[in-house]
Structure formats: C-alpha cells, structure tokens
Amino acid sequence: MGTYGPSCRNDTCHAYLQTQMTYNTVLASLVKDDVVLSYTSPSTRLPLACMSASEVVAGLPYGTQGILGLGNSSTSFVKAMVSSYKIPFKVALCLPSKPGNDFGAVYIGRGLPQNRKDVRSHWGGTKISNIIPYTHLETSIYKALAKAFVGKAQKRKAVYPFTDCFSYKNFGGKSPMEKETPVISLVLAGGVKWDIYGPNSLVKVKKTVLCLAFVDAGDGPRIPIEIGGYQMEDNLVELDLDASKFSFTSSLFRHNSSCSGL
Numbered sequence: 001m002g003t004y005g006p007s008c009r010n011d012t013c014h015a016y017l018q019t020q021m022t023y024n025t026v027l028a029s030l031v032k033d034d035v036v037l038s039y040t041s042p043s044t045r046l047p048l049a050c051m052s053a054s055e056v057v058a059g060l061p062y063g064t065q066g067i068l069g070l071g072n073s074s075t076s077f078v079k080a081m082v083s084s085y086k087i088p089f090k091v092a093l094c095l096p097s098k099p100g101n102d103f104g105a106v107y108i109g110r111g112l113p114q115n116r117k118d119v120r121s122h123w124g125g126t127k128i129s130n131i132i133p134y135t136h137l138e139t140s141i142y143k144a145l146a147k148a149f150v151g152k153a154q155k156r157k158a159v160y161p162f163t164d165c166f167s168y169k170n171f172g173g174k175s176p177m178e179k180e181t182p183v184i185s186l187v188l189a190g191g192v193k194w195d196i197y198g199p200n201s202l203v204k205v206k207k208t209v210l211c212l213a214f215v216d217a218g219d220g221p222r223i224p225i226e227i228g229g230y231q232m233e234d235n236l237v238e239l240d241l242d243a244s245k246f247s248f249t250s251s252l253f254r255h256n257s258s259c260s261g262l
Contacts, residue, residue, distance in 0.1 A: 014027055030047065032045055033048055070106070078091045085109070090108070092236060092237065092239075094236045094237075094252075095234070095259055096233065097233040098258075098260055105259060126188075126226075128226075128227045128237075129226055131229070135215065135230070137217055137224070138221055139217070142216040143216075145212075146212055146214075149164060149212055153171060154170055156209045159209065161215050163215075164212045165212070166210050168204065168207070168208045170210075171198065182201075183195050184196040184201055186227075194248055196231055196250075197250070199251060199253060200213070200232075200234070234251055234259050234260075
C-alpha cells in the first residue's frame with residue numbers, strides 16, 4: 001500500500017487493483033466506512049475501494065454506479081459480512097432472465113435446499129463467470145454440442161457472436177422445456193450433471209431466428225469451458241467459499257418458478 005492521499009476522502013491508502021471486466025490494473029483508494037443495510041442494526045463497517053468513474057464502469061451496462069464484490073478478496077462484500085456476523089462463507093446467486101425491474105436475488109450465509117447437487121470447484125479447466133454473457137467452449141466441445149441441435153432444425157445465417165442459428169419455428173413455437181429442444185448435460189466431478197434446458201441454451205436474436213447461445217472459443221483457449229451469465233439465468237447457484245464447492249438447482253422453470261419470483 002502507498003501513502004495517504006485525498007482522492008475519495010482524506011486519509012485513504014492507495015493500492016493497485018485489477019478489475020475483472022477489463023483486467024486493467026488501476027490505482028484505487030482503500031477506505032473503511034459504516035454501511036447501513038436495511039435489515040441490520042447497527043451499521044456494519046465495510047472495506048471500500050474507490051476508483052474513478054470511468055475505471056469502475058468500463059465494460060458494464062449504462063447506469064452502473066459501482067461493483068459489489070461477492071468473491072474471496074480483501075474488498076469482498078461477502079467476506080466482510082461473514083466476518084461481521086459470523087455466518088457461513090457462502091453466497092447464492094439467482095440471475096433473472098427478464099429485463100426491467102426484475103432484479104433477481106443474492107443470499108449470503110445461507111445454504112440451498114438439501115436436494116441440491118454439489119461439486120468441488122476447479123473441475124478440469126472449467127470456470128464459472130457471470131462477467132461474460134454466453135458460455136465459451138473450446139472448438140471440439142462446441143462442435144459436439146452443436147451437432148445435437150443442427151440435426152433438429154433448419155439452419156439460418158449466423159448472427160454474431162454465435163455460430164449456429166436456426167428457424168424460430170423449429171423451437172420457438174414450442175415450450176423450450178419440452179423434449180423437442182435437446183437438453184445439454186455438463187457432467188462434472190463424481191458424475192454429477194448440470195442440465196441446461198432450452199431457455200438457457202437458445203437465444204432469440206431476430207423475430208424468426210434463434211441461435212445456440214454458446215460461443216466457439218477456438219482451438220486451445222486458456223479455459224476450455226467458461227460458463228457465462230446466460231446459462232446461469234433462472235438457475236439458483238451457490239458458492240461455498242470455505243469448502244470450495246459449487247451447488248446448483250438447474251432451471252427453476254422446471255419447478256414453475258424463476259429468479260424473478262424469489
């Protein structure tokens with residue numbers, strides 16, 4: 001850490017931080033301040049990292065005011081809550097699929113129901129990242145996946161960033177949860193499967209066109225499978241940061257629910 005400086009407020013310490021959106025290293029001011037949460041009393045003292053507005057929101061949607069850390073880092077909101085309230089070091093995330101005022105949900109310190117599926121994290125070159133919009137797959141993995149869809153629908157011209165697109169009438173006229181849409185099963189450690197259904201495997205890009213919502217990452221990417229935000233929508237997932245476990249429910253649509261309804 002560097003010397004004291006007057007950027008966000010007086011008597012702040014400087015540190016170099018890297019943002020996960022751009023991977024640029026920026027100079028930030030580290031402070032601790034009192035934060036009042038709607039359901040807690042008294043206030044909670046949390047660490048904050050202050051950067052210029054352009055550095056904070058680079059690559060994020062318009063209107064973004066900042067970033068809330070949910071991982072295991074020195075400025076993580078979750079880590080501060082766990083330390084303050086002596087709760088389990090867990091965070092559960094439910095991303096909504098509907099735009100607008102549906103915000104989804106984040107749960108800190110609580111577990112998923114007992115019928116969840118658990119796997120150890122860091123399985124064989126697979127990464128979970130809600131920073132990228134769609135899952136990236138190494139070319140041979142992508143081609144094997146696309147083959148199951150190509151044989152069931154009429155092809156359409158590809159729409160960037162996707163490689164395989166289809167006529168909407170082949171899948172769109174039916175419920176994406178029905179058997180006409182192939183179910184993608186990611187087989188994880190111990191034989192546990194994460195089933196990905198139509199709402200998370202196909203995306204409507206035009207009135208008459210659906211595309212396979214996966215990106216061909218080419219040959220030899222650094223991470224062969226990087227699961228993106230679209231595949232996590234309306235799936236309740238939990239990260240147990242103490243046990244290095246990832247838990248999930250698969251699509252909540254199968255239970256007549258969604259992340260918007262939590």
